[in-house]
Amino acid sequence: MTARAYDPWKRLFDVVAATIALVVLSPVMGIVAILVAMRLGRPVVFTQRRPGLRGRIFVLRKFRSMRNADEARGLITDEQRLTRFGQILRSTSLDELPSLWNVLKGDMSVVGPRPLLVEYxxxxxxxxxxxxxxxxxxxxxxxxxxxxxxxxxxxxALDVDYVDNRSLILDVRVILATVRAVFAREGIAAEGHATIQKFGGSNV
Structure with missing residues (x-):
């Protein structure tokens, strides 16, 4: 099966997987939502415009993991705004759970290149x-x-490799490898940064 021929089956997989995950993980999402409200305040869900398929803009949903920017309190950079609780949410990928709604809507897939900033x-x-x-x-x-x-x-380079070689087998491998990486707490942040340095363009 070619990569393009896999797409309809991939969408079916996404709908089924997101539906099951939302039902099974709803108690976890409820607990996380309460903890976010208590530890970081409201809104509980962070939303941001991101480019999706063919660059079309959609609204990404995640659990918030940072405090509000507050210059008076010295909360300006990501490092200053990211709390220990927020680090736990990110390292366990629990902050990503609301994105399952994006998958169900068709904005996102379970597996694919991560949606980055519009400015990129x-x-x-x-x-x-x-x-x-x-x-x-x-x-x-x-x-x-x-x-x-x-x-x-x-x-x-890995994103483009995925585009060219996407398949059910590759998706399953990515999901299993992601679970392993989450439990091992690997690659959570770039060296010297709370998350990762912004992309300024490639020198090519």
Whole structure:
């Protein structure tokens, strides 16, 4: 089966997987929502515009993991705003659970290149921009191969590799590798950063 021929089956897999996950994990999501409200305040769900399939903009949903920016309190950078509780949410990927709604709606897939910032769109090379030929994913080949410990160029190369070789077998491998990486707490942040340094463009 070619990569393109797999797409209808991939969408079916996404709908079934997201539906089951939302039902099974609803108690976990409820507990996390309560803890976020208590520890970080409201809104509980963080929303942000991100580019998806063919660069179309959608609203990404995640559990919030940072305190509000507050210059008076010195809460400006990600490092300053990210609490220990927020680090736990990110390292366990519990902050990603609301994104299952994005999968169900068709904005995202379970597996695919991660949806990045809208401001990055003009900074991609034509080859890197191919990452938008498929729906973005909750997890992806880059996340299963090192998460934020990889350079931007390494991550984009893996994204394009996924676009060219997507299949059910690859999706299952990515999901299993992601679970292993989450339990091992691997690649949570880039060295010297709370998450990862912003992408400023490739020197090519």
């Amino acid at each position: 769109l003009p900074r991609y090379t034509p080859e890197q921009a191919r990452r938008h030929e498929v729906r973005p994913g909750i997890t992806g080949l880059a996340q299963a191969s090192g998460r934020n410990a990889l350079s931007w160029e390494e991550k984009f």
